[in-house]
Amino acid sequence: MADSPSSQKISDLSEEEIIRLFSGSSIPRGAMGIGDDCAASEGPGGLERLISTDLLVEDVHFRLDSINAEDLGHKALAVNISDIAAMGGTSDGYFLSLALPGMVSINWLQRFRNGLTDLAQKYDIPLLGGDTTRSESHIMISVTIMGIVNPDSLKLRSMAEPGDRICVTGPLGDSVAGLKILSHPHKYQSLSDNHRKKLIQRHCKPDPAVYEGKWLGQQDEVHAMIDISDGLLSDVRHIAEQSDCKIEIALDRLPLTPAFEAFCSIEGTDKQARELAAVGGEDYQLLFSVAESHISDLKDQFREKFGKPLYDIGKVTKREPRIVTLWDGSPVEVNEQKFKHFS
Amino acid sequence: MADSPSSQKISDLSEEEIIRLFSGSSIPRGAMGIGDDCAASEGPGGLERLISTDLLVEDVHFRLDSINAEDLGHKALAVNISDIAAMGGTSDGYFLSLALPGMVSINWLQRFRNGLTDLAQKYDIPLLGGDTTRSESHIMISVTIMGIVNPDSLKLRSMAEPGDRICVTGPLGDSVAGLKILSHPHKYQSLSDNHRKKLIQRHCKPDPAVYEGKWLGQQDEVHAMIDISDGLLSDVRHIAEQSDCKIEIALDRLPLTPAFEAFCSIEGTDKQARELAAVGGEDYQLLFSVAESHISDLKDQFREKFGKPLYDIGKVTKREPRIVTLWDGSPVEVNEQKFKHFS
The missing domain is CATH 3.90.650.10 (PurM-like C-terminal domain)
Incomplete structure (x- = not known):
């Protein structure tokens, strides 16, 4: 791919080919990178620290005429919680980045928040930070979740x-x-x-x-x-x-x-x-x-x-x-x- | 804001008002959340674990006719490295999520990667994971960075x-x-x-x-x-x-x-x-x-x-x-x- 002509487009590549393009960077000892549901590295008190991130884009992953705001908030966090569970871990914090077109209603955003925070509270997962920005056209939601797991319980x-x-x-x-x-x-x-x-x-x-x-x-x-x-x-x-x-x-x-x-x-x-x-x-x-x-x-x-x-x-x-x-x-x-x- | 009519739009809110909408979730003891450049929580070997995330959206944060692909890759990581430095910490891994319209050229993506990985290698920061997805219209780049810092060196x-x-x-x-x-x-x-x-x-x-x-x-x-x-x-x-x-x-x-x-x-x-x-x-x-x-x-x-x-x-x-x-x-x-x- 090093010689690909400038006329070749992303649409010619699979997601895996795009990931391979970036995965040359070396992964340090003791950290697992691309390949599992989460990355894992040494955490507090002998535990493993798990981290995973997911990106949801309007009209690619969801359509506003098919999913209501509460459910979308729930789902954006649920799919990340699931990544931590799949490694045998427990989620203990998340980050939320949102890109929002100006014409999204405040009411919609409040309902999105309610769906998200109801699930976060159910499993006691605090919001630790994030980023909010304007978007020209589509809503984009990026959630990064953290979890911990005993090394003996880590499943790969x-x-x-x-x-x-x-x-x-x-x-x-x-x-x-x-x-x-x-x-x-x-x-x-x-x-x-x-x-x-x-x-x-x-x-x-x-x-x-x-x-x-x-x-x-x-x-x-x-x-x-x-x-x-x-x-x-x-x-x-x-x-x-x-x-x-x-x-x-x-x-x-x-x-x-x-x-x-x-x-x-x-x-x-x-x-x-x-x-x-x-x-x-x-x-x-x-x-x-x-x-x-x-x-x-x-x-x-x-x-x-x-x-x-x-x-x-x-x-x-x-x-x-x-x-x-x-x-x-x-x-x-x-x-x-x-x-x-x-x- | 609890009673805002459904006609009110996001464009009526400042970024801080949007963040406030989400920041009600409680932050656990020992973790600092929204407010500093990074969130911090207990890390390995008595160190603090720092995490920060940033979202860059085409035509909001950058325009493709004003910044070349290498520089954009560099900048997307640099602004996150800066957040870790601002807490007195050392970056030790990052996650990259990309939403890309199909008509982006592979050559552009390779140059974006080069700018990003050159900076990552300069400071020895491995790519730990991420997500790649299609976008209908604009490029979106979400970087989550991790760092560590001795608790005595943490600056808030x-x-x-x-x-x-x-x-x-x-x-x-x-x-x-x-x-x-x-x-x-x-x-x-x-x-x-x-x-x-x-x-x-x-x-x-x-x-x-x-x-x-x-x-x-x-x-x-x-x-x-x-x-x-x-x-x-x-x-x-x-x-x-x-x-x-x-x-x-x-x-x-x-x-x-x-x-x-x-x-x-x-x-x-x-x-x-x-x-x-x-x-x-x-x-x-x-x-x-x-x-x-x-x-x-x-x-x-x-x-x-x-x-x-x-x-x-x-x-x-x-x-x-x-x-x-x-x-x-x-x-x-x-x-x-x-x-x-x-x-």
């Missing part, structure tokens, strides 16, 4: 082991279904109001797995962990690549909600529904690998502590960094691009 | 004491002059090329006072410190308010460069030049208060260590949070708004 994407099972903390696909309903409301008019509302809420107001992440972090038999933000298959691929393992995902075992199944029945088969659940992003469930010998105990303890099941959806096999999707035990291809544009 | 805006002198580490006004030249090139055609280039460079490629900040942090007699980003008078006002002190600034003692004096001679008097230097922002010199009994020693040591003088430009008096500007010892009013629009 690189820690999966052959022999591990792959689990998720809850159902998949609701968020992408909610997004599709918001984008094409007329297409899904036959859905019940109850189902429609649930799916939209799961897209607009995701619930980060805060306590689950902290507890899973404390379990020695849990190895790699990540939150499902890009989509199950993308995120599993991060673990496969960074752990140098092959990972098999049983599509027919993906947990789905009744609302999501109702959504999919409008135009697809059961298999298509699970394929959509496997590629749709923004579920913010946690996905982790756990030693097979301990999965039964872990499931029991998780159910006792959180009153809900863990879902065993696959396994880690040999040292070969790729993923395989199965249906009834046989390999099937999932066209990720096609399913991204399912509707 | 609230630490000025009656009896202190006020000093700056270098000349003021060059940056605002460079900005005005870029905005109205025809108006300043009589400037020499040498002067013109120097002023523009000081605006586009500011040099953070990294070593000066660290050294000043280690001097017990240095009390409050801040970097001059908003403009001398604005930044002195932050110290006056947070230290609950009256601060007198002698306008006739502000240090100016020959290039700035040549710039001002085109349309103003000497007094107007100093008034512009007092309100123009983005100088990124450090401003600090120091016990009067030690100022002579400090100036000598500073000159010996850095090969340049410190400038004594004012003093801290009684407990009354306001600033007074003097000319030849007599109070004068500076119309900050008028001088912001000097040209």
Whole structure:
């Protein structure tokens, strides 16, 4: 890329190619950089300090006619809290930078603040600083979150082991279904109001797995962990690549909600529904690998502590960094691009 | 503001009013939040962890026809490094989030990266993570920087004491002059090329006072410190308010460069030049208060260590949070708004 002609545009590059352009800077010993949900470095009292940052841009990540101000405030912080939870950590402060066009109403900003601070107060995460500026056209929201974790509880994407099972903390696909309903409301008019509302809420107001992440972090038999933000298959691929393992995902075992199944029945088969659940992003469930010998105990303890099941959806096999999707035990291809544009 | 009608717009609020809207969240003990250049919390090995974040938006903070890609990359990091230096700290990592319109050229992005990473390498500050995303229209750059500082070396805006002198580490006004030249090139055609280039460079490629900040942090007699980003008078006002002190600034003692004096001679008097230097922002010199009994020693040591003088430009008096500007010892009013629009 050093010789790229000046006529080549950013639109010719993937996000990963852009990140690679910057990732040449060396990462110091004791600090993990680009690659995990958070960067980690030495923190206070022998703890690891976690930091993560996310950028949300109007008309790229959200549209003001699809998400209300309270939910947007909630979501901007929730996705960052989820990054800390995915490392086994506890969030302990955040920074907020906002670029706002002058014609945004004060009322909108107050409601945005309410959604954000309600979530911050729920988990006792103080606002530590930030920046506010004018924008010519679009709203931009940058949240940087800090967390701490005991080094023994830190879970990285690189820690999966052959022999591990792959689990998720809850159902998949609701968020992408909610997004599709918001984008094409007329297409899904036959859905019940109850189902429609649930799916939209799961897209607009995701619930980060805060306590689950902290507890899973404390379990020695849990190895790699990540939150499902890009989509199950993308995120599993991060673990496969960074752990140098092959990972098999049983599509027919993906947990789905009744609302999501109702959504999919409008135009697809059961298999298509699970394929959509496997590629749709923004579920913010946690996905982790756990030693097979301990999965039964872990499931029991998780159910006792959180009153809900863990879902065993696959396994880690040999040292070969790729993923395989199965249906009834046989390999099937999932066209990720096609399913991204399912509707 | 709780009852503001939905018709009121953000454009009716100052940046400080917007920040106040969010600053209700409580700051935990041991962490300093909104108010200083950085937030500080307990860090590794008894050190304080500093964090600061800044947001730069195209056509608000920079224009692509006025700053080249290398300089923009340099400046985006430099202003954050300056925040860490202003607390007496040492930068030890940064995060970069970019929102880029698809039509930005790859060549531009590579040059932006070069400007950024050259500065990062100069001060050995690794890139720890970040986020890259598409933008519909404008480039947005969010940098979050981390630093560490010994608690004994931490300098806050609230630490000025009656009896202190006020000093700056270098000349003021060059940056605002460079900005005005870029905005109205025809108006300043009589400037020499040498002067013109120097002023523009000081605006586009500011040099953070990294070593000066660290050294000043280690001097017990240095009390409050801040970097001059908003403009001398604005930044002195932050110290006056947070230290609950009256601060007198002698306008006739502000240090100016020959290039700035040549710039001002085109349309103003000497007094107007100093008034512009007092309100123009983005100088990124450090401003600090120091016990009067030690100022002579400090100036000598500073000159010996850095090969340049410190400038004594004012003093801290009684407990009354306001600033007074003097000319030849007599109070004068500076119309900050008028001088912001000097040209």
